[in-house]
Amino acid sequence: MSDLSQKRLCKKCLLYDFPQAQYFTHLYEYIDSLDDDRKVDEIEYDKRLNICIACEDYFQGMCRICGCFVELRAIIGENECAAPNKKW
Template identity: 50%
Template sequence: MNKLCRKCLLEDMDETDYFRRLKNYISAYPQEKRADGEEYSRRLEICRSCEELYDGMCRKCGCYVELRALKKESRCAAVPDKWQSGG
């Protein structure tokens, strides 16, 4: 069994069936409900530097951060205004 990186996102992990399903969900999520690509990337960079990120999940709320960051109307569970422009 491979040990997962504490600061990894799903895109960084091995292609197990479970993670493949999550990635497929992300790929199939409707475009009109997604944050734009630049915003999604910005959110993920914030998550990568957060102490609450562990194995692709937020320890504050239990979500997979890539799913939460994908959704246009989502907010950071740890600090609700963290994802607002400017941090």
């Protein structure tokens, strides 16, 4: 194996490998670690999440269009809705 392929080896990168709900902890830790200048304010974040939750393509915290966790997608200011008609 080359050095590059060894560096890419991930021992726990699939969600089902994590104990139940631990991957949500990692998601929230990642969100918290983002620089504030990359995040939208709390009002905009709540607005985006409410739009996602009401969307027909929302399923258990994920977007069926792009497969993202909506909480992560919605917090980052430069992101937009994945739907063709861009709901936010």
